[in-house]
Amino acid sequence: MSVSLRPGKKALSVARTLHVYVSMALLLLMLFFALTGITLNHPDWFGASSADTQRDIAPLPAFLVPVEASSVRWQDNAAHWMASNWQGNRAEVEISDDELVLVQKGPGRYRTITLLSEAQQVEIETLDYGLVAVLNDLHKGRSTGPVWSLVIDISALLMLIFSLTGAFLLLPQQRRLKRSLGYMTAVSASCLLIYFWFIPA
Known part of the structure; x- marks a missing residue:
């Protein structure tokens, strides 16, 4: 007796709705955290290290x-x-x-x-330290108070929902699912190799 892992239409509909609306609610915040990830990694490029x-x-x-x-x-x-x-x-x-x-x-x-x-x-x-430093500290939640800390927590939770519903929607699409799992494995393995080979202990 085989057990099908294919999700039902109702579950897919709920996941699709969550995925779409969460992605739109998070659009500007995700862009903010992505861009400030770059400014955090290269503070000298934007003058955030001088006051x-x-x-x-x-x-x-x-x-x-x-x-x-x-x-x-x-x-x-x-x-x-x-x-x-x-x-x-x-x-x-x-x-x-x-x-x-x-x-x-x-x-x-x-x-x-x-x-x-x-x-x-x-x-x-x-x-x-200027505007870029303000944005960097908002990204890290440093010296921002409890309300902004709550914003970060809620954003992280919504990003988890966005990611998991996206993966859930791939379950019925076996070809795309296998290809996506391959990409995920390759990227994750590359990050691990970079960690062990290039990051000082």
Whole structure:
């Protein structure tokens, strides 16, 4: 008794519908991840490895003068002011005897705000790596927050659905299926050979 692996018409119809609509929903995201894969692999081609640096100095507000660097209350007030003024988080402010530091990381950007107790001023240094670096960090999900992380997870899930439904639709087409499996085996084997032969241990 032979068992047929040929899927039914209803299953194929569902798979075809999923494949078409998921592919259209993912079209721009797949193009984004494909293009940023190239920019990530070659950051020097697009200037993503060099930053424009901007330095600014800001005075302390009146309620923080005179400076009482050793006072816990003053430190707390200063930390809250820094977090509020630069849209940061109070818990991220690092406090020491002579300075308070708030580091903010975003896609393609790195900013350090330093309150110098002795100088009674705040120094702000901003490193901007440009648009390509922003896109690269979005690709990696680096310094992008939980919402964008969820977008990446959903995109990955939809890509799995897109790939698996595409393979499922090939099952009734035995000739194309065999040819596709051959391509898959050749590409996968090539990647393994490249890994073992050309990638340093």
